[in-house]
Amino acid sequence: MFKISPRTLRALLIALVxxxxxxxxxxxxxxxxxxxTTRPVLAVQAWLARAYEGARLYLNAPQxxxxxxxxxxxxxxxxxxxxxEIVTLxxxxxxxxxxSALLDFAxxxxxxxxxxxxxxGRDPNPFLHYIIINRGSDDGIxxxxxxxxxxxxxxxxxxxxxxxxxxxxxxxxxxxxxxxTQPTHTQAVLxxxxxxxxxxxxxxxxxxxxxxxxxxxxxxxxxxxPNILVGQVVSVRKLAYALFQEAAVxxxxxxxxxxxxxxxxxxxxxDITPLMKPQEKQP
Amino acid sequence: xxxxxxxxxxxxxxxxxxxxxxxxxxxxxxxxxxVLLTLAAWYMHEEAPGSWVWAVIAGLMVGTLSALPWWLYxxxxxxxxxxxxxxxxxxxxxxxxxxxxxxxxGCALTLGLSWAYLRFVAGAGIPLAPxxxxxxxxxxxxxxxxxxxxxxxxxxxxxxxxxxEPAL
Numbered sequence: 347m348f349k350i351s352p353r354t355l356r357a358l359l360i361a362l363v364x365x366x367x368x369x370x371x372x373x374x375x376x377x378x379x380x381x382x383t384t385r386p387v388l389a390v391q392a393w394l395a396r397a398y399e400g401a402r403l404y405l406n407a408p409q410x411x412x413x414x415x416x417x418x419x420x421x422x423x424x425x426x427x428x429x430x431e432i433v434t435l436x437x438x439x440x441x442x443x444x445x446s447a448l449l450d451f452a453x454x455x456x457x458x459x460x461x462x463x464x465x466x467g468r469d470p471n472p473f474l475h476y477i478i479i480n481r482g483s484d485d486g487i488x489x490x491x492x493x494x495x496x497x498x499x500x501x502x503x504x505x506x507x508x509x510x511x512x513x514x515x516x517x518x519x520x521x522x523x524x525x526x527t528q529p530t531h532t533q534a535v536l537x538x539x540x541x542x543x544x545x546x547x548x549x550x551x552x553x554x555x556x557x558x559x560x561x562x563x564x565x566x567x568x569x570x571x572p573n574i575l576v577g578q579v580v581s582v583r584k585l586a587y588a589l590f591q592e593a594a595v596x597x598x599x600x601x602x603x604x605x606x607x608x609x610x611x612x613x614x615x616x617d618i619t620p621l622m623k624p625q626e627k628q629p
Numbered sequence: 630x631x632x633x634x635x636x637x638x639x640x641x642x643x644x645x646x647x648x649x650x651x652x653x654x655x656x657x658x659x660x661x662x663x664v665l666l667t668l669a670a671w672y673m674h675e676e677a678p679g680s681w682v683w684a685v686i687a688g689l690m691v692g693t694l695s696a697l698p699w700w701l702y703x704x705x706x707x708x709x710x711x712x713x714x715x716x717x718x719x720x721x722x723x724x725x726x727x728x729x730x731x732x733x734x735g736c737a738l739t740l741g742l743s744w745a746y747l748r749f750v751a752g753a754g755i756p757l758a759p760x761x762x763x764x765x766x767x768x769x770x771x772x773x774x775x776x777x778x779x780x781x782x783x784x785x786x787x788x789x790x791x792x793x794e795p796a797l
Contacts, residue, residue, distance in 0.1 A: 467648030469695050472660045472764050473743050473755065476696050478648060504696060512696060519753040540755050541658060541763060602653075 444606050447496030452608065458571065459612040461485060463493075465604045466510070475518035475542060477501075477604060482509045490569065490615035494608050498575035498598040499523070499563060503609065511609075516576065517542040517601055524566035525576055527559040536561065536576060536595060544577060546593040553591070555582050561595050568616025635790055636671075636683040639783075643667045644690045651775075659767025661775045664691055665739060668706055669731045669776075670783035672713030675722075676791045684710035701746055705739035725780075732776055736769050 350358075370376050403410075445462070452460050461481055469476035481487050483506045493500040493513050501521065504514040516523055521538040525546070532553040534546040549555055559579040565572030577597040584591040647663040654660060664687050671677050684706040691706075692699025712734050716727050744760050747753040 467645075467694070468652040470644070470647045470652060470662070470664070470691050471695050471697055471743055472652075472655070472658055472740070472768055473747055473760075474696050478694065512694075514696065519747065519755055520751060540759055 451496045458610045460608040475515040482507045492610045495599045524564045526564040530554040544595040633682045656767035658763045661771035665735045666779040670780045673728045674787045708738045709735035
């Protein structure tokens with residue numbers, strides 16, 4: 347018989363206990379015990395971690411706030427810059443669309459030479475329908491030149507300064523334009539009004555005039571070149587006892603939104619007033 | 630001289646604002662007259678010199694821009710100045726009531742002259758009733774709406790302007 351020393355016996359016992367614990371642990375039998383023993387430890391650990399984090403934040407807070415404020419200011423400035431850039435780009439886009447439309451108009455009427463101008467103001471008097479443009483005699487603008495938009499006729503140059511000009515719109519109460527309707531080929535005079543509404547005047551009762559007829563310049567009178575679109579007939583009023591029939595015209599140009607216009611610079615208007623005066627003097 | 634120069638600056642700004650912005654803020658066909666409001670506020674200020682210079686400058690500036698003859702505006706704003714100076718002599722202390730009365734008179738004077746010229750001289754077919762309904766009353770209402778802000782601005786301007794005068 348060999349004799350086992352107490353030391354070896356202790357080692358074997360410890361090994362057996364360890365192996366047993368491992369086996370119990372691997373089998374999941376120690377989980378409740380582990381949970382029961384680790385819970386207080388973890389709670390203490392969590393409390394310590396929170397306390398440390400709180401202390402760290404408290405100690406570093408002034409620096410962080412300063413850094414955050416600086417960052418906030420920088421971001422605000424960046425947002426302002428980007429918003430300004432967006433507005434600028436939107437303006438440029440609108441302008442590009444307008445110029446594109448004006449270019450289309452110019453291509454559709456290649457016989458004319460144009461000078462683009464920006465609308466910079468309006469006549470201060472509420473009775474008058476005039477606009478001020480940023481082109482004048484220095485740019486070759488002369489009194490009487492027709493002015494158009496991408497949609498159609500706008501008016502004509504009424505007065506010129508070296509770097510600005512005044513345009514009488516066709517909606518002005520004193521404005522009159524010789525026009526022709528399509529497809530009925532009826533000659534008429536388009537007149538403006540105080541309210542900015544357009545109407546056809548001097549149309550004989552026998553003349554054909556229908557809703558939806560297009561209204562174009564006729565070229566008579568020598569003030570405007572022919573075949574520039576002005577608007578569309580929206581209603582016709584014919585009274586049996588009247589000498590002439592009247593018609594309301596919807597202009598193709600939105601005169602409240604005018605931003606850029608084209609001046610037809612190669613058109614020379616003809617002043618026929620001296621030819622009309624002797625007739626007016628007749629009884 | 631200094632008053633005239635300051636008038637050129639203030640009125641040029643008023644005319645530019647009137648043509649570029651205020652004229653686009655319309656009620657029916659009416660719009661406020663910033664130049665008239667500026668003149669009325671200036672003439673109502675007790676320390677403002679009682680001269681016609683500002684009215685003439687305003688008339689010439691607006692007349693240059695407008696299609697109506699310049700003298701029409703000089704007469705209109707001159708009439709406003711005359712009424713304002715009359716009120717300043719007669720009243721012990723100018724008040725907001727006098728200011729609003731001056732705006733009413735100035736609006737009637739300038740728009741009345743414009744209408745009369747267009748109707749009887751230029752031959753434009755502008756009947757009186759639509760003129761009152763669509764131009765005069767809306768313009769007067771807008772003038773009244775803009776009156777107090779303009780008065781405050783002109784009051785600040787006058788306070789700054791007269792503060793620089795050397796004490797005698």
